[in-house]
Amino acid sequence: MEENRLAELAEHYAKHMITDFSVSSRTDTALDVDEELPPFNVVDVLEAHATLVESSTEFDGRIIEVNNYVDVIRDDGAEAMIPMDRVAAEDIDTAQVSLAAQFHALYAEAHLIMRTFAGLDRIRQALADEAAK
Secondary structure, eight states: OOHHHHHHHHHHHHHHOOOOOTTGGGSOGGGTOOOOOOOOOHHHHHHHHHHHHHHGGGGTTOOOOSTTEEEEEOTTSOEEEEEGGGOOHHHHHHHHHHHHHHHHHHHHHHHHHHHHHHHHHHHHHHHHHHHHO
């Protein structure tokens, strides 16, 4: 895929794809970590796409499908779910960028969960220290 086409698709997904960070309410605000989630943008999609391109060779020859469908957002912003066996050549680039966008959203959500987990561990240690006094 040409670089300018990738950037164009990434920008399209950043504008049209809804990313719901459902774990954002679990962040570690009690310990003065008051980070607000940055907006989902074209750079996030491009970075996720690069990560997937680099690591996809590890899965060469394996068939991995998610519910046997891929997600594509059309030029008009309409979203389409296409069965894996009906993906046309012109859908592949958009499907890959869609997967990159979804990958970024999953990675961000996993990061929030890990940060919350670490925060709970710090709270447990702080409570233990306080009880020991």
